[in-house]
Amino acid sequence: MQRITRRSFLRTTGLVGTSAVLADGLLGAARAGKPINFAGWVFKPDTVQDYVNFYNQKLSGQVKYEAIPWAQYHPTMETRAFGGEIFDVMYCAHNFRQRWYENGLVRPLDDLPGIDELKKKMNPQNLESLKAKDGKLAGVPYFTSLFILIYNEPMLQQAGIKAPAKSWDELVEHSLKLKKDKVSDYPFLPNWNVSPSGTMPQFMTDSFSEGANVFDAKNRVIVDQEPGVARAMERWQKVWKAELVNPEVLTKTSSTDTHRLFWTGRYAYHTNHSYYLKTIAGEPENSKLAPKKAKMTMYPGTGQTYMWTDSYTINAKTKILDDAWKLVRFLGGNLTGDWYVQRQWCLISGLDNPYPEMYEHPEIIASYDRWVDLKLLRKQYEKGRVIAAYKEPWYSEYDVKAVPIVHNLIRGGMTVPQGLKELVKLQKSLE
Amino acid sequence: MISLVVGFPLVYSLWMSFADVNLLRTTGPALEISGLRIPFFRYVGVQNYARLLADPLYWDSFWRTAYFVGAFVVETTVVGLGMALVLQERFLGRPVMRSLLLIPWSLSRVVVGLLWIGLLDVEFGALNGLLYKAGLIDSYISFLKSGFSALNVLVSVYMWNQAPFATLLLLAGMQSIPTELYMAAEADGAGYWQRLRYVTLPALRGILFLVLVVSTVNGFLMLDLIYMLTMGGPANETTTISWLGFQTAFQFFKFGPGTAILYTLTVLCLILTVVYHKVVFRRLEAEEV
Numbered sequence: 001m002q003r004i005t006r007r008s009f010l011r012t013t014g015l016v017g018t019s020a021v022l023a024d025g026l027l028g029a030a031r032a033g034k035p036i037n038f039a040g041w042v043f044k045p046d047t048v049q050d051y052v053n054f055y056n057q058k059l060s061g062q063v064k065y066e067a068i069p070w071a072q073y074h075p076t077m078e079t080r081a082f083g084g085e086i087f088d089v090m091y092c093a094h095n096f097r098q099r100w101y102e103n104g105l106v107r108p109l110d111d112l113p114g115i116d117e118l119k120k121k122m123n124p125q126n127l128e129s130l131k132a133k134d135g136k137l138a139g140v141p142y143f144t145s146l147f148i149l150i151y152n153e154p155m156l157q158q159a160g161i162k163a164p165a166k167s168w169d170e171l172v173e174h175s176l177k178l179k180k181d182k183v184s185d186y187p188f189l190p191n192w193n194v195s196p197s198g199t200m201p202q203f204m205t206d207s208f209s210e211g212a213n214v215f216d217a218k219n220r221v222i223v224d225q226e227p228g229v230a231r232a233m234e235r236w237q238k239v240w241k242a243e244l245v246n247p248e249v250l251t252k253t254s255s256t257d258t259h260r261l262f263w264t265g266r267y268a269y270h271t272n273h274s275y276y277l278k279t280i281a282g283e284p285e286n287s288k289l290a291p292k293k294a295k296m297t298m299y300p301g302t303g304q305t306y307m308w309t310d311s312y313t314i315n316a317k318t319k320i321l322d323d324a325w326k327l328v329r330f331l332g333g334n335l336t337g338d339w340y341v342q343r344q345w346c347l348i349s350g351l352d353n354p355y356p357e358m359y360e361h362p363e364i365i366a367s368y369d370r371w372v373d374l375k376l377l378r379k380q381y382e383k384g385r386v387i388a389a390y391k392e393p394w395y396s397e398y399d400v401k402a403v404p405i406v407h408n409l410i411r412g413g414m415t416v417p418q419g420l421k422e423l424v425k426l427q428k429s430l431e
Numbered sequence: 432m433i434s435l436v437v438g439f440p441l442v443y444s445l446w447m448s449f450a451d452v453n454l455l456r457t458t459g460p461a462l463e464i465s466g467l468r469i470p471f472f473r474y475v476g477v478q479n480y481a482r483l484l485a486d487p488l489y490w491d492s493f494w495r496t497a498y499f500v501g502a503f504v505v506e507t508t509v510v511g512l513g514m515a516l517v518l519q520e521r522f523l524g525r526p527v528m529r530s531l532l533l534i535p536w537s538l539s540r541v542v543v544g545l546l547w548i549g550l551l552d553v554e555f556g557a558l559n560g561l562l563y564k565a566g567l568i569d570s571y572i573s574f575l576k577s578g579f580s581a582l583n584v585l586v587s588v589y590m591w592n593q594a595p596f597a598t599l600l601l602l603a604g605m606q607s608i609p610t611e612l613y614m615a616a617e618a619d620g621a622g623y624w625q626r627l628r629y630v631t632l633p634a635l636r637g638i639l640f641l642v643l644v645v646s647t648v649n650g651f652l653m654l655d656l657i658y659m660l661t662m663g664g665p666a667n668e669t670t671t672i673s674w675l676g677f678q679t680a681f682q683f684f685k686f687g688p689g690t691a692i693l694y695t696l697t698v699l700c701l702i703l704t705v706v707y708h709k710v711v712f713r714r715l716e717a718e719e720v
Contacts, residue, residue: 071658075681082454084468099684103455185570194664248553250665251575253658264554397683407666 035062036323040091041073047348051341055330063327081105088324089331092139092313094129095196095399098391100313101138107316108136112325118333126309126354129386139311140332141342143275143351146307146384147191147205148296148377150262150270150277152289159183164269164297168209168235171269171300175244178268186246187268188239189261192410193252196396199403201306202271206232208385209301219389221398221427224420233409233416240410250407262294263287270294274377278350282371296372298380307384309354352381394430401426443469448694451475452686472687479691488667489675489692496671499586500650506590507646508639511597516627518598519605529602536595544659547588551575578668581661585669589656593649597642604638605631640711647703651696672696 040048045067055061066087068076074096077087092100100106109115118140119127132138151164159178165171175187191202204214212228215221223229239245246267252258259276261267265288270280277296284290299305312332318324329335332342339358345351346358347367358364359378368374389395402423409419450472457470483489518529535543550558551574559571575581608631616626632639654673657663663670663678670678672692680689 072681075684078454078684082457100455103453105455194662246553246573247576248573251581251661251669253660253662261554266554397685400678400682403664404667407664411666413666 033062033323034320035064036089036320036327037066037087038063038089038327039066039068039077039087041070042067043070044349047344051331051344054340055327059326059330059335061323061327061330078105086315086317086319088315088318088320089327090313090315091142091310093310094308095390095396097130097138097311097313098132099393099396101132101136102393104316106138106313107318108132108138109140109314109325109328110137112321114329114333118329121334121355121357123354123356123381125307125384125386129307129309129388130311133388133391139313140328141354142310142312142332143345144307144309144354144384145273145275145352146381147201147271147299147305148274148277148380149299150272150280150294150296152262152265152268152270152293153295154289154293155183155187155265155268159268164295165300166297168300172235172239172244175239175268176242179242179244184266184268186244186266188244189249189258189267189270190236190239190245191255191258191270191272192245192249192407193255193258194250194403194407195254196399197255197273198252198258199406200399201308203232203402203406204387205271205299205306206236208304208306209299211302211304215387215389219392221389221424224417224424229420230416233419236410237412237416241412250410260286263289265289265293271299274352274372274380275350278371280371282350290371292371296376296380298376299383303380303383304385305380305383307381307386309386352377394427397430398427401430444690445694447472447686448479448690449474449476450479450687452690453684454686475687479688480695483688483692483695488670489672491667492670492672492675495582495669496651496673499582499653499671500647502583502586503589503593503650503653504643504646506586507594507597508642510590510594511642512601514594514598515601515605516631518602532595532598534595535592536599538592540592540655541659543588543592544656547584547591548660551584575661575665578665581665581669585653585656585660588660589650589653592656593646597646600638600642600645601635604635608634636711640707643707643711644704647707648700651700 038052045065048067049065052061052063052065056063073091074093077090080087090106092106097106101108115137119137122130122141123144126141126144127137130137130139130141149164153164155178156162156164156174159174159181161174161177165174171188178184178187190206191198193199207214207223207226207229210228210232212223212226212232214223214226214229240247246261249258249261252261255273255276259270259272259280262270262272262276262280263286274296277294279290280287281290281292281294287294312328314321314324314328326335330341334342334355339353339355339361342353342355342358343361343364346353346364350368350371356378359368359374365374368377390399405419405422405426408414409416414422452472457468459470459473461468461470463469514532518525518532538546548556550556553559553571553573553575556571556574559568562568563571574584612630612634613626616630621629652673653671654677657669657671657674658677661669663674673696676689676692676696678689679685679692683689
């Protein structure tokens with residue numbers, strides 16, 4: 001048997017390593033052009049990889065896709081940009097877009113060919129929210145969503161409630177009855193989770209549904225001057241005090257975890273992002289309320305709810321602008337003429353987009369019919385309301401630091417006027 | 432090499448705690464090392480430290496961290512010692528038990544968090560199901576309902592993850608104690624507790640110091656479980672200094688103040704290490720004199 005010496009080991013591994021490097025180099029040289037680096041947060045990465053493969057094969061692309069965990073996505077992109085790395089195309093959540101744009105990480109898209117056509121097809125509210133403060137377009141849509149009200153039809157029927165609540169008073173009345181009759185321990189499940197997609201968007205939604213404003217035209221918090229916000233908060237305190245809400249919702253760490261509680265069929269009403277109804281009412285393998293035992297109804301009050309748009313952006317330092325733009329049109333526009341990627345998200349995950357014409361497509365109609373009343377959902381979208389405050393530099397910090405104040409307020413740790421004043425004070429302190 | 436790997440990040444991060452840092456704005460003076468540009472950012476003096484010391488949220492987090500670390504160190508040391516004493520005895524299946532002991536410690540904390548969510552969740556939790564089926568509870572318990580109970584859950588879950596390491600260290604220490612000492616103590620009529628008090632614990636002094644230091648540092652730095660289980664809520668009631676530092680740096684993108692917050696943890700760890708050293712070795716030094 002041949003003895004392996006330190007010298008022979010190093011020689012062999014050195015040779016193997018060198019040949020690997022050379023092989024990769026030669027392969028790289030054989031490829032044409034420069035690959036497009038594309039990064040996104042982890043949400044169904046297999047689906048993303050599938051359409052990236054489709055793009056590479058059918059549209060002669062060279063896209064290298066990297067999925068980065070959601071929680072650390074934006075800081076990771078910033079630190080990697082700091083290290084000199086260039087991702088040509090990147091996902092960007094609505095509340096980071098202005099920061100990336102302002103600091104030169106992403107470029108405006110208004111000068112790129114075909115953008116005006118896309119803009120015309122887009123719902124004007126979503127288009128507005130995709131713009132930076134200077135009015136230039138900073139991204140094209142990955143998806144849009146808004147808050148909806150979902151109800152558990154079998155539970156309401158069991159309690160002799162013939163129709164879902166049309167007003168907040170009715171919703172509270174139903175919940176009290178369900179609790180009293182021991183049909184449900186906690187009939188109401190609002191999205192009060194601690195993450196940025198939970199309590200504060202829910203706060204805005206319920207304020208909007210009361211006809212109130214949360215921010216003024218200069219994006220300052222004005223909740224202490226709005227009687228509608230106070231009404232919403234008094235109701236939150238009331239449902240908490242009457243133990244109509246599962247207290248653990250305050251420590252749920254995501255909207256996804258929160259909506260899973262509704263799968264159990266032990267709650268009557270739930271408010272959350274629209275796409276969660278797809279798993280609640282459309283996935284019998286997970287949810288006791290599928291198929292279609294959970295339904296949506298128009299949001300009470302004015303019906304207005306908080307709506308947002310997450311996006312694809314292009315790196316300002318990209319050296320392959322034409323290729324990057326082509327990929328972005330494929331992802332967030334209609335490069336192939338059949339809304340390939342946008343359609344996939346609708347079909348697979350119920351992730352909506354701001355192009356109303358897509359909802360006339362028979363495949364989309366048939367797919368949505370399995371979990372939601374599409375006409376009603378579209379009507380709810382007409383009531384969607386966007387904000388511009390997330391374009392302010394203080395917004396991210398306000399959004400996180402406001403949650404404990406609102407949680408305290410819900411639990412009666414302070415009065416409604418005190419809590420609302422605290423929110424105003426917080427925002428002013430961050431300006 | 433050491434100065435590059437250890438020294439540079441330490442010095443640079445310390446500098447960042449005195450600076451106004453925006454990772455996306457790196458123009459201005461910088462250090463260039465073979466093509467790598469390391470920006471200095473704008474120096475702001477002690478402003479970051481002054482602001483955090485004036486922030487009531489920092490002090491709330493400080494006292495919560497003190498509680499968390501205190502409870503965690505006590506639980507880890509007591510449970511770790513208890514398990515080490517059990518595993519020191521001869522019994523059937525001891526080798527298997529010693530191997531199984533390391534499983535909680537070897538799991539990543541994200542997995543630990545997911546595992547305990549699966550056990551403690553108010554709707555899907557196995558523990559609630561078990562207690563309910565056994566007729567011990569009428570309705571499911573919400574373990575994370577209030578801040579104090581959530582904080583204690585975090586302490587216990589982290590102890591579950593870390594106590595095996597303490598056990599491992601203490602067990603190794605116990606095996607290095609000469610059996611003659613126990614034989615002599617037995618000959619003098621010492622019972623089990625006296626042998627523990629006068630032979631085992633004094634001989635483990637060095638290891639106990641290590642366990643205290645390691646668990647204190649780990650307690651201060653614990654972040655992942657908060658991330659997985661509570662995200663600092665409800666209403667900041669599980670926000671510790673490490674979570675506050677993480678939030679400040681990575682959610683508010685205030686890397687200067689975030690680094691300053693985390694440097695205060697480093698100082699606390701150093702102070703406590705000195706205190707432990709004094710307390711644990713005081714008697715030994717007195718005896719040697």
